[in-house]
Amino acid sequence: MKHISFPSSLHAMVAGLLLSNPAQAVHDVAPAAGADLPKPAIAVIAQGENAKDESAKDGSTADTSPAGKPVVYQVFTRLYGNKQTNNRPWGTKEDNGVGKFSDIDDTALDSIRELGVSHIWYTGVPQHALLGDYSAYGIDNDDADVVKGRAGSPYAVKDYYNVDPDLADDPAKRLQEFEALIARTHKHGMRVIMDIVPNHVARRYHSSNNPAGVSDFGAGDDTSVEYARHNNFYYVVGKAFEVPDTQAAPHTTPQATTEVTTEVAAGDTGRPHGDGQFAEMPAKWTGNGSRLAKPAANDWYETVKINYGVRPDGSRDFPPLPADFALKTAAEHYAFWLAQDSDKIPDAWKKFRDISQFWLAKGVDGFRYDMAEMVPVEFWSYLNSQIKHTNPDAFLLAEVYNPALYRDYIHLGKMDYLYDKVDLYDTLRAVVQAKAGTAEIAAAQAKVMDIEAHLLHFLENHDEQRIASPEFLNTATGNAFAALPAMTVSATLGSSPTLVYFGQEVGEDGSENAGFGQPSRTSIFDYIGVPAHQRWMNGGKFDGGQSTPAEKRLRDYYLRLLNLSRSAPALSGEYYSLDAANRGGDAKTAYDASTFAFARYKDTQKLVILSNFDKAGSKRLALRLPAELIARWQLPDGSYPLKDLLQQHVAELTVTKGLGSILLELAPLASAVLEIPHKP
Template sequence: MKKLLTTMSLAASLSTGFFACENKPIESASQMEETHKVVVYQVFTRLFGNTNTTNKPWGTIEENGVGKFNDFTDKALEEIKAMGVTHIWFTGIPHHAVIRDYTAYGISNDDPDVVKGRAGSPYAVKDYYQVNPDLALDPAKRMEEFETLIARTHKHGMKVIIDIVPNHVARKYEGKNNPQGVEDFGVDDDTTVEYKRDNNFYYIPGKAFEVPEPLNDYRPLGGEAHPLADGKFDENPAKWTGNGSREPQPHFYDWYETVKINYGIKPDGTKDFSELPSDFSQKSYQEHFDFWKDKEVPDSWKKFRDIALFWIEKGVDGFRYDMAEMVPVEFWSYMNSAIKMKNPEAFLLAEIYNPREYRNYIHLGKMDYLYDKVELYDTLKNIMQGKGSTDNLINIQNGLSDIGKHMLHFLENHDEQRIASPDFVGKAEIGKPAAVLSATIDAAPMMIYFGQEVGEPGAEDAGFGKPTRTSIFDYIGVPHHQRWMNSGKFDGGQLTAEEKELRDFYVRLLNFTKRSSALAGAYQEIHSHNRQQTEWYNDRVFSFVRWSDNQKLLIVCNFDTEQTFGFDLELPSDLIEKWNLKSGELVLSEKLYGKVNPVLKISDGRATVRVDLKPLECWVLEVR
């Protein structure tokens, strides 16, 4: 670990947003020893290290390039760590379907008619006991190269997360690297029936699979000739499609490249396995593990448990579970408790979009964290776009108060539009107040997506993937991120002044959140009090406080892109009592940039501080 971390120098500053900064230490090694906050950095592994700038739509690896495991050099990992990151989510690790000839390595060719893009979706896994050959310098040694990356990441003090996608697998799943004694998916299935508990798939007996009718003149590989691109795929009988379609010919917008896994849910929706007792929401993972030890469970449960434990044995520290709510919560109890028995510190994150199921998947499914997408993210996106009110944040946080620490926050990931894309807000700096709020409003982890920290707009027409989201289906370069990579130097040498300033902002924010004890402590919004009491305070501003035994923070953000707001921010009387504030004046210190030192005035049971927020500016004020 470095003795001292320094921010990048700036050639210029922005006219709006946070104050421009001087070169100054962010934090010393001793300050970083105690981590109070998890910070996740999602990297799309195939894209991260790619320095090729050709970006031809539907381009091949030779034309557009591809990133490798070895691109995560010691220098790259050192810079990621210096940003405040505690966990790296390496997206796209398990071997998924790709349109590239690897038959020399014993890998069958995939059919473009059931693969999205040329590089393929990372969520159409073809072999769970191997890694994507595209990512290796030597495909014959691809697992060894990934194991080396795990060790290298650990050496830099960060943990490794990969994806597991229990709901579905690639249409052409072939487990050619199964450990001894592990049967492949579907090998023992009775394909004459739609459903049987220990079948791994659902079937449509008597009907063969048909490739979807293309839309909008779509042609696989952009129309390039390919011996397997003939509008046909041999699957008889047809299987249910990954998103649940029971048609032998799914729609083009269905997840037609995947097939649904059977977890013992009958076609009528009833369960063909033991259910958890009603009081198990309060039970430990050890008690969940014990519950399942003498129970017969569907075969697919065992297969995915074994897959997860295989990767835990490899040194992987946790998983992000794709579309977790499409799999029964009892399965998650079964698998997650088995994982925790092997590694109690394993990081288990679920992609879930149904708030009514949040508590079930946390308490019964033994998830550590869930996506906070449909509440906080969606609300912040509306606010950033000028279509929503900060008043709406109050009920969200109140409603999640009992599970707030489990709700992982983000502003970008591989599924969402880039902040800087025109269809979102068109300028990365507009995301700053939302980033401060997301990172500080509760004890939950904060996640950023690679390139977010330098304002990547996702502008490329990659082929299957279209602009606004960096494509997960194609071989493509990521231009703003490539300027930070600077041909493998990972020093930001090609970034513009604005991009350097944005990255510096994320470095400051994430490192502060990681070491702030208040952010692991109590929360109280003061927004509603000031909406009633404070002149010029409006619903483009939001304020709240966080505190622990040894730190008190007052956080206020201006989401407006044009207006400066000045007002005397007031602390409610109950907060004055909780903080034991005495009459007098306290000089506050701003923790991100240190450019303001406003005075908190306490007199006659009233406490106010003068706040003058420029457009897109936030103050994180410490009360000593």
């Protein structure tokens, strides 16, 4: 949820409203799994290593590594380079600082690339509503009554053809500064992803940079009707918008200062005050689908919903896709839409087509789509097939939370990847909290085996609680090391990409009280610092010079794991569950509800992966490899010394009469990635 910090379960509630579909930092004393990790010889993927020398549009070298699977690093751009550590609740950018495009310099990009990253998702780049005076640069000021936080929600976009002025050293040249960041990222062998928010825009959308022939959202709407195919918005005819009854502003204590900021009166360090008035006549439907002229405080009241040709009764006002188009290629989808009567294509579709093409021309390599399931799948067929026509290698990632829709959005909507949130993320979190056994992981993976290559895995992003927070663990204190078995499984279970949120690799716990955004999630609405990341950043050196020993050990683990995820051929190959074969009936093995094992393989590599989720107890395992797997691998009887690619456990595979057995002891929270040699 992008608009207010609600529990994840609210996603399911919101889905029912839609028209379009019927805290504690890493401890210096870390647990055993984080202590003095041995250093196996895993090569860090350097610029150009295992990559084709392929020229990007801007003349730089774009990473096209054929080996392995993508690793996506999410950078919240406003926060990433911020070096100020005041962290005053509701602080202004003068109080708490703000990161810039220029902070993500060559040194920063080297640090990211070292983690094995192939794609950087720069979050919060499009110009959005905020509380700051940029009128000198031709930007209209925003109204505090429809802005969340001081920095504003990055998902309340007010100009799709420009970027957030907060991020620029010179706001007049903000677009050029982002273009320079794109070029720098390409030079370092990584690709660029940015957000497109298709379901809604800021309540007061206005672009100062529209290309020739492009008009603002809503500029041509007939506001006398609730709905028309080419209207960009829905209207509450005859009624003016009313500001919702939000929480009363907290008591503020004046400071001994005469400083006056552009956002608030002198001495006011509390929540920004609106006047309860915002002129909008007639009122528009709110972003989450509320049809009230006065939305509720928990509605996405800072945004308005885009009309994609779905009538208020839910019927469709655009050409349907033929029944067999789930089997068609993106090129065939493109040809279908090219053949349609242009007047039957809703105007909003064309606007987002133009927006995506604008950014592709700037060198952006892909998009992350916010709340994609709130938009009809036919639109995605239209948009994504056009994007793939322009750039067949574009990386297209969608936020979809309803598993019943996964296959439609992949096959009909031509998405490359969807969040694997409702199944895998939720299951792994439950296992970490000891609310579920590891057998649930195998069950979750079995449900999606036909589409597993399209389901992006993560344990953190800007919506979710930090895994180092007490709230994630549901304990009194946080512990980033407690999630390492889950992260290992997340990164190696499937052949789809792995996502890491900046600061995750050094145990950021999100404990700051930022103002609008509350602790456990790093706030996306406020000006705030990210302490564990800032310690790694070390004033711009990005060398961990201020990091604790535990933070450095944690990052070292992530470096090994993510490079392994990126480079190991087997992790792009077949999956074989070892879970059922190792449960019950054998007193010799400690395999239980806190242990999980599976195999991954290709002709060139065979791996067995084991994790111990137990926070206190070691596991002495006699892991069984079934005859079916041994036969697939064509392993004759004999003994096979195993190489651990992650933590250098010592282990051996014994094959006797076509059955395999691995003896191994796993410390609490430890994992092993065991490589099988070709010959005994």
